[in-house]
Amino acid sequence: MPGTPAPRRLLVAGNWKMNGDRTLAATLCAAAAAAARAAPEVDVAVFPPATLLEQAAAALSGTPVAVGGQTCHGERDGAHTGALSAGMLRDAGCRSVLVGHSEVRTEQAQDDAAVARSVAAARAAGLAPILCVGETRAEREAGRAREVVERQIGAVLAGRPDAADGLDVAYEPVWAIGTGRSATPAEAGEVHGWIRGLLEGARGGRARILYGGSVTPDNIGGFLAVPGVDGVLVGGRSLDPTAFTSLVEAARAAAVRRLADRRRP
Ligand code: 13P
Secondary structure, three states: OOOOOOOOOOEEEEEOOOOOOHHHHHHHHHHHHHHHHOOOOOEEEEEOOHHHHHHHHHHHOOOOEEEEEOOOEOOOOOOOOOOOEHHHHHHOOOOEEEEOOHHHHHHOOOOHHHHHHHHHHHHHOOOEEEEEEOOOHHHHHOOOHHHHHHHHHHHHHOOOOOOOOOOEEEEOOHHHOOOOOOOOHHHHHHHHHHHHHHHHOOOOOOOOEEEEOOOOOOOHHHHHOOOOOOEEEEOHHHHOHHHHHHHHHHHHHHHHHHHHHHHOO
């Protein structure tokens, strides 16, 4: 259709967190590569722990699967014991990085300003950042979900008219992570609408907004049926090669459906 921008490609991203060894990494990479090859309509990425990044990057080189780090420091180098810079991730073969995951925000006391520095560092190193945001259960119950998510995104967009260019965002309500209690597609869709509004004002039309939090092969279809959901960020189920393959297959089916809907007059 002339004048209609191409749809955003759905992304299935697997965050392995602090899990896995070389044996599991080899199995998961082989499964992700096979799933991605069979689903050319969608993007697939994996986020292994640091010790497995080089192995994953080597195993996935020449496949459609991107490898990313789980966090990066805001500085280029220096005295930051235990930390990894964006440049180091890039050097290890990463193309992307998660920034501001709630587990990092909490366990490493990472505030919004530090998250913004990490996003800037990722971009400077040539990595595609995925900014993770989301409210806690208490914040949702207090009616503050919108305020929290807008604050977390605002800190990254602050003062830069093109700040959302090349950024992807993952909405991961903290109460849904690892709990088996996902948000409903309607809840996700509402928050994605708020986020989309913020991104559009910062040249973020191409930015994808993912949902994360207890995504499974059984519930992914409901999320991807929401037009504002551009993919999923998966924790637990990304460690099971069969489940991860099913997630990619489900995303492919959703992508094919979306393309058919667009062609319909
Ligand atoms: P679960 O899929 O295990 O809930 O984890 C979600 C997540 O935190 C992905 O980054």
